[in-house]
Amino acid sequence: MRWLEKGDRNTSFFHAVCSERKRSNRIGRSRKDDGSWVEEEVEKRSFITNYFMSLFRTNGLYDSHELTDVVQRKIAEEMNNSLIKEFTPEEVKAVVDSIGDLKAPGPDEMPAVFYKQFWDVIGEKVTKEVLDVLNGGLIPEGWNETTIVLIPKVKNPDKLKDLRPISLCNVIYKIVSKALANRLKQILLEMISPAQSAFVPGRLISNNILIAYELTHYMKQKKKGKEGYAAVKLDMSKAYDRVEWHFLAQMMEKLEFHQRWINVVMKCVSSVSYKIRVNGELTETFKPERGQRQGDPLSPYLFLLCAEGFSALLQRAEEIRMMRGVKVCPRAPSVSHLLFADDSLILFRANRGDAQQLQSILRLYEECSGQLINKDKSAATIRKQEVMQELRITKETMNERYLGLPVHVGRSRSLVFAYLKDRIWKRIQGWKEKLLSRAGKEVLIKAVAQAIPTFCHGVL
Numbered sequence: 001m002r003w004l005e006k007g008d009r010n011t012s013f014f015h016a017v018c019s020e021r022k023r024s025n026r027i028g029r030s031r032k033d034d035g036s037w038v039e040e041e042v043e044k045r046s047f048i049t050n051y052f053m054s055l056f057r058t059n060g061l062y063d064s065h066e067l068t069d070v071v072q073r074k075i076a077e078e079m080n081n082s083l084i085k086e087f088t089p090e091e092v093k094a095v096v097d098s099i100g101d102l103k104a105p106g107p108d109e110m111p112a113v114f115y116k117q118f119w120d121v122i123g124e125k126v127t128k129e130v131l132d133v134l135n136g137g138l139i140p141e142g143w144n145e146t147t148i149v150l151i152p153k154v155k156n157p158d159k160l161k162d163l164r165p166i167s168l169c170n171v172i173y174k175i176v177s178k179a180l181a182n183r184l185k186q187i188l189l190e191m192i193s194p195a196q197s198a199f200v201p202g203r204l205i206s207n208n209i210l211i212a213y214e215l216t217h218y219m220k221q222k223k224k225g226k227e228g229y230a231a232v233k234l235d236m237s238k239a240y241d242r243v244e245w246h247f248l249a250q251m252m253e254k255l256e257f258h259q260r261w262i263n264v265v266m267k268c269v270s271s272v273s274y275k276i277r278v279n280g281e282l283t284e285t286f287k288p289e290r291g292q293r294q295g296d297p298l299s300p301y302l303f304l305l306c307a308e309g310f311s312a313l314l315q316r317a318e319e320i321r322m323m324r325g326v327k328v329c330p331r332a333p334s335v336s337h338l339l340f341a342d343d344s345l346i347l348f349r350a351n352r353g354d355a356q357q358l359q360s361i362l363r364l365y366e367e368c369s370g371q372l373i374n375k376d377k378s379a380a381t382i383r384k385q386e387v388m389q390e391l392r393i394t395k396e397t398m399n400e401r402y403l404g405l406p407v408h409v410g411r412s413r414s415l416v417f418a419y420l421k422d423r424i425w426k427r428i429q430g431w432k433e434k435l436l437s438r439a440g441k442e443v444l445i446k447a448v449a450q451a452i453p454t455f456c457h458g459v460l
Contacts, residue, residue, distance in 0.1 A: 013435040027150060027279055031158045041279065048276055049283045051160045052148070055241050056274075056288030062246045064368035067309050068254040070316040074191035074308075080258040083183050087134040089127045093119075095178045096126075099171065106170035107145045107275065115171060130175050136260065139271050143173045145285075146293060148276045165241065165276075167293035177268055178297040185301055191255065192304055193311040198341035199300045208338045209405050212345055215335060216381070216407040218328040219347075229326050230350040230387060232358070233402060235377035239342035240292040240299060243306055244370035245270055251305050268298060290370055300341070306369050307339055313361045314346070322357045323348050340403055342371075350382050355390035405456055420453050427452070 029039040030047060038047045101113035115126065133139055150163040157163055169177070188200045197203040212231075219229045245266065252262045272293065276283045292299040314337045317323040325336030326347045338345040348354040362373055379395040380388060388394070401407070406416050427448045433441060 011435070013433075013440070016435055024152060024155070027163070028156070029158065030160055041281070045276075045278045045281065045283045048150075048160060048278055049286065052165065052274070052276060053286050053288075055238060056291045058244060058246075058289040059367070059370055061244075061367055064244075064247045064250045064309075067247075067313065067364055067368040068250050071251065071254045071309060071312045073254075073256045075187070075256045075258075076190075079187045079190070080256075080261065082186065083261045084258045087131055087179060089131070091179055091182070092127045092130050092175060093123070095175050095182065098178065099174060104149075104168050106168045106173070107147050108142075108170045108172070110171060112171050112174075126172065126175070130172070130179070133176050133267075134179055134264065136264065139173075139176070139267060143170055143176075144268070144271045145170065145273050145275070146295075147282070148274055150276070150278070161237070165294065167274075167295035169293065169296055173268075174297060180265065180268065181297045181301055184298070188301065188304065191308075193308060193315070193339075195311055195335075195337050196304060196307060196339040198339070198343075199304060205340060205403055208340050208345075209403050209407075211335065212338055212402050212407045213405075214328060215326050215347060219326065219381070228350040228382075230348055230355075230380055230382035230384075231407075232346045232348075232380045232391065232393065233378060234344040234346065234362075235374040236342040236344070237372045237374040239371060240294050240303060242290065242370040242372060243292045243303060244290045244368070247309070247369045248302060248306055251309055255305065255308070265298070265302070268296075269302070303341060307341070309369060310344075310361075310365050310371075311337065311339060313365060317357050317361060323354045343403060345402055350384055350387055352386050352390055355387045359391055417456070420456060423452050424448055 027044065027048075029037045030044060031037055032047070038044050096112065096115055096119070099112040101116065102111050105111045115122065119126075129140065133143075147168045148165045149168060151166055152162065153164050154162050185199070185201060189202050192200050197205060197208045216231060219231065222228065248269065249262060249266055252265070269292070273285050273287050275285050292303055314323070318325055318334065318336050323336060325334040327334045336347055338347075346358060348358060366372060375392050376395070378393050380391065380393050382388065401419075428441075428445055433444060436444060
């Protein structure tokens with residue numbers, strides 16, 4: 001549909017692109033933990049269902065007070081009043097208008113354009129039902145049914161961890177979720193730590209990149225003093241899917257959200273049921289015990305509330321001088337961590353004491369929130385073996401990219417930015433491009449060569 005609106009004619013290039021996309025999204029054989037392969041479609045559906053049922057199973061730890069005790073109250077009375085005031089029909093209509101017409105529909109197979117086209121017929125009934133839920137009523141059966149589609153994160157994936165689960169929710173549920181999200185995001189700037197830049201209105205991804213660049217430059221140039229600094233880039237494994245519901249509820253209580261708001265949010269979170277689409281076929285329905293859906297408008301903001309627990313632990317460790325962040329000059333603020341959703345950059349003194357404290361913070365955060373740090377994909381900019389061993393991180397890198405951009409540019413700029421050249425070359429030398437006319441190739445080259453470096457040039 002996008003091709004008809006903005007693309008070229010009904011050419012062989014168009015059909016080749018569609019065929020290739022369908023092929024790349026197809027789930028082939030999958031490797032089990034024991035090294036054996038799953039190839040039959042029926043067995044594949046069962047294997048994938050069991051994997052996600054295990055992923056969405058709670059860890060059974062329901063007491064998170066050791067972590068939440070360090071979290072400070074952030075919600076003022078006027079904030080709660082703005083959250084729990086009665087929802088109005090005007091809010092519901094604004095949400096419906098803001099949803100994309102032909103976004104991938106959920107299990108009911110009805111996209112948002114249906115509701116918009118026939119709003120004069122169904123609008124009154126839909127508004128009444130949605131307002132009943134938003135103002136404290138139960139979610140009707142079927143509203144929160146969700147279809148999971150699996151998007152490959154790498155080329156030719158052979159393990160389930162290489163597939164990203166995207167949740168397709170019913171539009172009627174999205175109206176409820178988006179209405180809650182619209183209210184919540186209005187108070188995020190005042191309650192979310194300044195170290196967190198993702199999804200907060202008024203904060204940009206470039207903020208974190210520039211701060212990381214300045215801090216890394218200072219760490220590289222530091223010559224005086226016996227004590228050095230280290231930076232650790234943490235990789236969270238299936239971050240959204242591992243969020244414990246009880247931890248989310250306890251975080252909202254500690255931040256002092258109104259109980260009515262907590263009840264409505266947890267109703268949306270815990271009433272979900274899943275089916276997984278595997279090569280066009282649906283698996284059996286199952287109910288999860290934890291996790292946030294990638295595709296639910298409310299999920300990014302709820303994830304930030306959980307990440308506030310991690311930020312509070314790091315701030316507390318710095319306040320009691322168990323860890324120390326980086327200060328580029330005496331009057332500069334100390335920076336111990338930068339967060340962008342689940343992307344974490346931790347800065348600390350390169351000694352065993354700080355490393356032990358960071359390790360204990362990570363262990364507590366994992367136990368309470370359900371998060372899992374992937375130590376194999378995490379990296380540190382430090383050569384001290386005692387620090388690396390304490391953190392159990394084996395990967396050492398001095399040129400790791402953060403949020404898509406290098407955090408340190410040395411003498412060889414051509415080497416640091418070589419990845420831009422590689423990405424452009426991969427986009428213009430594929431076999432499908434041979435099907436384009438000479439004019440089409442020229443347009444492709446200009447579009448790719450201008451679009452890919454834009455983000456890098458705009459920030460740095």
